[in-house]
Every structure is written in structure tokens, then in C-alpha cells.
Amino acid sequence: MASYQTVPCVNINDEFVDVVSIDVKPGQYVNSGDIVATVETDKSMIDVVAEQDGYVLRIDAIEKEKARVGSVLFWLGESADEPIPDQKQESVAPDGISLQPTAKARALLKKLGLDSAGIPASGDRLSVADIEAWLARSGKSITPAAGATPVARQEQMPAVNGELVALSSEAAGMLHAVSWHRDHAAAGYIEMEYDPKPWEDYAAAYAAEHKLMLSPLLPLMAFRLAQLGRERPAINSTIVNGQRYQYQPVNLGFTVQAGTMLYLTVVRDTQDMDTAQFISALGEIQRHAMGHKLPPQEASGATLSFSSMARWNVSRHIPILPPQTSLIVAHAAPKNAGHAVLAASYDHRVLTGFDVAQVLQALSQPPK
């Protein structure tokens, strides 16, 4: 039976999004996870991916125009000529007059900044349960790093007076990452001290040879991690529905603090790069982050990540796993300590402590 996918909620207070592009055509077959469209608000831009395999039957959203959150974006079917049911039948009364959602549903819609259009009702009137079911479904349509906000779980309002404040897209992304870490990963943490001098000497020699202005130490370490991702595929994978999902590319996530913003920037397809290409690509992406002009492809899709807080002189930090990854390495180099620290948060569903210790051991030394 034909099914539809709705326009995703990008920021909780935005009722509409701009449809930047529609990347599929009617009749086209798409696989689950394929990018089908790009939408944006004034705060962020995200790729919308297909939630399931199928033929595109019809596209209801219009490119370069606004679309209401929750409205039908496109229809999918098992065959290219499958009929599309009249979706409106689900929430329209027999006499053709639309019935209002229940009072509680209206309150929830208002709170979430949503419209009832496109949210199917299971009964005569749209209910809270219908909305929660729809939210659970539509949350899957946003790529993980783009900031899908888990709003289906209702929390009790605090007893002390206050007001709800909308999250920025970056804060929503952080909430999504933390929620995935909490709800899906079986997170473990390991750290080890290492002698930083061999890496520092290696980076200094590389900088001198290539006349670099910026220390390449962290990019070189991140590139070494990307190489380890090729040598040890399990660290470049995740768990999906009880099976290990092995990523083909090694997309290296690298945290960048830009003012008060923390970005997880992403260098894609590092398996096709040499050291110089990686350092150049990362440098370019870091500059985009510093200017708060990261395009979506440079802020999503990490499969393996590296984070350093050496510049803040911390002795330890336990990073949150980016969604659908199994490893993020944390680097710290407290001043005057005589040692540095390599650590990792990892998903114990995929990796053992022994696996991670081996990775950290390998990463603690520069390439020969």
C-alpha cells in the first residue's frame, strides 16, 4: 500500500520550512536512507532521507516554496503505478467537513508549533496519541546529525514558574546526539596517558616541510584515526536493528569550537585522501565552521570522530557519541603535566574495551 512521508520538523517553533530542492522524480526508485529533498529554516538546513525503499508516486511539496511542517512531502509505493489513497479521508467527517483535533491534541499541537494538516487521525478526531505516533514516525526522516529533536517523550513541567524557550538548531542537534547516546548506545569510556613528544616532533617536522602556518598536530592525529577506521572496520560502524551496519566511507567527525558554538564538522570520504589532502580539506571546513557557514554535508554524516580539548587545558573529557557511530576519540593535553591523554567513548554493542584500547595504543604513536 502506498505510504507517505511528511515535511520534517526542523526547529520546534517553525511551522513552515523552505523547500530548497527536491532530489527525486515520480517513478524513481529510492532506497531507505537516500536523500530525497533538502529543506531549511532561517536557522538550519537539513537533508530529508527516505524512510523506506519504494517508487516515488507523487511529490506534493514544491521546490523553492514553503511547505507546512507535517504536510505530505511525497508518496512511495511498492510499484511505480500504485494508486494513492485519499489521505484526507482519515481526518474528514462523513459530510466532508474537517473535524477539529481534540482539545488536548490542539494544546499539544500549539506547544510543538505544529499544524494538524498531514497528521493522520486514527479515529474521528485527531488525538494526542495520533500526534505522538506521527512524531515518532517523522523523527526518522531527519538525518541524525542534522538535529532531529526527540519531542515524543512528554516530560512533566517544573513546579517553579518559568517559560519554554526554543532551542537553536545547534542546541537541538546536541540534544539529539545526547538522546541517541542515552537511548541507543551502550556507552563505555576508556582513557590512557601517552607521551606527546613523538607526535609533537612529527607534527613540527611536517609543518616545517610544508611551511604550514597552523600546527597540523590535531589534523594529523585525526587522519591517523581515519586510517585506523579503514584498518579496523568495526570502529567505523554502528548497530541497526540488531545487526552491525558497516559504513563504506570513513567520514571523519572533528569537533570545532567557534565562539560559543560547538560544531561536529565532517570530512567525508577520507579513504580517498592522502595526508595533505585531508589537512587541507579539514582546514577549509574549520574555516567554514569559524564563520558559522557550514553547509549540511560538512556538518552531518560522521562515521568516526575525533575531539580535542587540549586548547582548554582540561585533563579529561568524556565525549558523547555522535548518533549512529561506535567511537569518538577524545584528546587532552594538560599543560605542564608531562603527558597527554587519549580517551574514547564507544558503543559497547559494537566494540569491546580491548578493541578500543588497541585503537588508542595505535593512535598514541605517529606513523613510522
Place this chain on the structure above:
Amino acid sequence: MSLNPDDIKAALRAKVIELAEPLGMDASGVTDDDILPATGFLDSGAILELVVWFEATYDIRIKQEEMNIDNLGSINAMTDFLLARKQG
């Protein structure tokens, strides 16, 4: 922004001092000839912030391969680079 060399250098000095502060460094003694990466006032992240600010403030685009000590290593070098770019 003014393209008077003294004004450019003053703006750069102020930005270096500003970026050094969150790192716990007092860069008020920075000179125009100091090689910035070697002073220890700024780490790589802060230098990158300085370059991004420099591009935005003076409306220039610096290619990745132009980011080297010769072009951007000191306040004097950055000033010369900017003026050459604007005159070119």
C-alpha cells in the same frame, strides 16, 4: 574598514589580544614583527579565528594554500598581504 596600514595593524593587535584572553594569555605585548604561531599567545584554533575574522572584516578570500607564515605569519605580514591584495 580603513585600509590605512597603521589602522590595520591596530585592529589586528586588538584582535590578537581579544583571542588570546580566553586562552588565559595576555597578548598586550605582541609586536608587529612577532611570528604569531611562535609567540604562544594563540593556538591553532585562535589563529584560524583570526584569519576568518581578517577575511570577513576586510572582505577578502584567502585560499587554503595562501595560509602560510610568509603571508599571514605576523601582523606586518598580514597587513602587507591585505594591502597587496587590495591593490592587485
